[in-house]
Each structure stands twice: as C-alpha cells, then as structure tokens.
Amino acid sequence: MESEQYSISRRWMRTLAIGTAAVIALAGCASGAAEAGTGGAVIATPAEEGALPATIGHVFGETTVRDAPERVVTIGWATQDVVAAFGTVPVLTPDVWGGDEEGFSPWFRAEVEELGGELPEILAYNDAGELDFEQILALEPDLILAPYSGIIETEYNRLSEIAPTVAYPERSWAAESWQSLVEVVGDALGQPGKADTIIAESERVISAAADVNPRFADHSVVYGVSLTDGATEAGIYIPSDLRVRFLLDLGLQNTPGLDHVMAGVEGENWYGSVSLEELDGVPADLYVAWTTSPEETAYMLDHPTFKLWEPISEGHFLILEDAALENAVQAPTPLSIPYAVDGMVPLINAALDGESVPARN
Structure with a gap:
C-alpha cells in the first residue's frame, strides 16, 4: 500500500510539470520569450482572463500587479517553488538551506529542467548582510515576491522602486499555511484559478498518504x-x-x-x-x-x-x-x-x- 502512495505522488509531480510546460508553450506563442540577464529565455505563463490587475495586501500596505509578470525575483523561503509550480521560472532566488552546491533544492532543480528553463541567479548579500539591490536591479524584474521572508520596511521601499513588491501578510518569516502562500503567488501572477488546482492536487498527495x-x-x-x-x-x-x-x-x-x-x-x-x-x-x-x-x-x-x-x-x-x-x-x-x-x-x-x-x- 505504501509503495502505491509513492507512485501516486511521483505521478502527480510529473503530471503537474507536463501541464505547466504545455501552458508555457502557449505563452511563448502568445507573447514570446523575454531574454534573461544571463542570456537565456525567460519562461513565464500568461495571466488568466480578468485576473489582472490584482491588488495584494501585506504588512507594508498594498501592491498592485497590472500586467502578467515574466521576470520574477523571489526572496525568502519556499516562494521560488511556488512560482515554478505555476510554470514561471524565477530569474533570481535565494540560496536554500539543504540545497546542492549551487544552492537549489532537488525538487526545484527538477521542475526547472522539466519546464525547459535555465536555473536562476542566486540572490547575493553584501558584507553587512544586506540585499544586493544592484543585482536585483540589473535583472530588470517586473515582480518581486517576498511573502515568506524577513525584509524590513526600508528594504521593501527600495525594492518597490525597482518593481512591484509583495511582502509578508503580518509576521516576518511566517506563513499562515502553504496553501495561503500558493494563493498569494497565484494572485500576483494573475492565476488564481491555477492556484486552486495546484492546492487541490497537493492536498490529494498528502491525503492519499494518510489514507494508506x-x-x-x-x-x-x-x-x-x-x-x-x-x-x-x-x-x-x-x-x-x-x-x-x-x-x-x-x-x-x-x-x-x-x-x-x-x-x-x-x-x-x-x-x-x-x-x-x-x-x-x-x-x-x-x-x-x-x-x-x-x-x-x-x-x-x-x-x-x-x-x-x-x-x-x-x-x-x-x-x-x-x-x-x-x-x-x-x-x-x-x-x-x-x-x-x-x-x-x-x-x-x-x-x-x-x-x-x-x-x-
């Protein structure tokens, strides 16, 4: 019975990757691929009809996303995974704890490879532990996502001068749930319907394990x-x-x-x-x-x-x-x-x- 559950979860992971890859192919036909700062093509999915503009509240106020983002920067925990699950490969992500020598988790690396994208740059910090704002600016992002991070208001203000920035709802380094994180990212990417589908599929993986x-x-x-x-x-x-x-x-x-x-x-x-x-x-x-x-x-x-x-x-x-x-x-x-x-x-x-x-x- 347990081996059946492992098979279910792996099948779902492959199915999600195939589905998002198909959406990306359509996006490429519709809008073309933007060129990344590292020379590779950006992979991003279009917004759902009527989903944008979207206004997202957070601890520092509200952020409005008007157009479907293509060049997404993620700061903090987990958000890069969620962005990739929607079929968009971020252009900049943090170095994750437990990652490989390049700073990527095995599941994020596998998803980017399935999507046919290039691995993003790793977010840099200066000697004082501050974000490298010049690195972020050079990548010309059109959206910065930090809903599961520890950025402070001065950092938020500087990031907002570069691109629309979404911070955490109330507490730093805290998420109400992984589902709420998916919802926030879905709203920011203009894909709230896809968010519901991703949440339901992920919940089925967990409930299947509980059932067996x-x-x-x-x-x-x-x-x-x-x-x-x-x-x-x-x-x-x-x-x-x-x-x-x-x-x-x-x-x-x-x-x-x-x-x-x-x-x-x-x-x-x-x-x-x-x-x-x-x-x-x-x-x-x-x-x-x-x-x-x-x-x-x-x-x-x-x-x-x-x-x-x-x-x-x-x-x-x-x-x-x-x-x-x-x-x-x-x-x-x-x-x-x-x-x-x-x-x-x-x-x-x-x-x-x-x-x-x-x-x-």
Missing part, C-alpha cells in the same frame, strides 16, 4: 528543536508551525501535553520550551527533530536526562540530519510535498515500529 497509513491517526507526535550542548530545556514546535501541520495532515495527532508546551511559548515564537526534568508531562508516541550533524544527534540521544524520555528510551524517534528532507517538511510547497511524503512516510513507520535510525543525506 491509517495507523498514524492512533499515534501522537512531538516535533522538537535540536538539543544542543548545555541545554536545560527541550524546544518543541507549536501546532501552527508548518512542519507540525504537515505531520498532522498525514494523520498524526498532537501530543496530549500540548498545554505544557504552549505554556513555554514566549512572544511570537513558533516553539515552546519545556524543562528536561518535566518532559514526562509531554507524552508522545513519536518524537521528530532535526539536527545539523551526527555529533549533534549523538549528543541528544545520549543526554542522561533526555534519553529517559519515553519516545527516546523506547526507540520511537525520527532524527533528520538530511537537510533537504527537513527543508521539504519545514516549508511545504507544491514541489516539495511529494518529496517530503516519499521521504517521511517510511521513516515514520519505522520509528513507530521502534526501528529508529537517523535520516542522513
């Missing part, structure tokens, strides 16, 4: 922050965090000790802190966490207090050292969801069976 793994609904989960040297508390992500919501969508349940976790949330943090001495107040059938190295994993699993916690002592844990897989889970997108499902489902099943091993690159 009904046992998940009988087990609770905690998604934790890596335990580092000297820590006296365990960090646990709250239910609204996108990586937790992904596991819940697969059918897993929140820990019964959720109140204990939420009591340790400070300000607008997306995780709470629980004393290592009080972890018994946060029961879980499965513990999921990410680390940056085998040494960090070993420290956590060998910690004299932490290792007594039931999911650790009973071997019901899943430690992600695979940065690409963690990236796919922490910021789900229409492109990364099939990758995350295929990677996580067998690991979750193994952990529930007490066959826990670190997931490594």
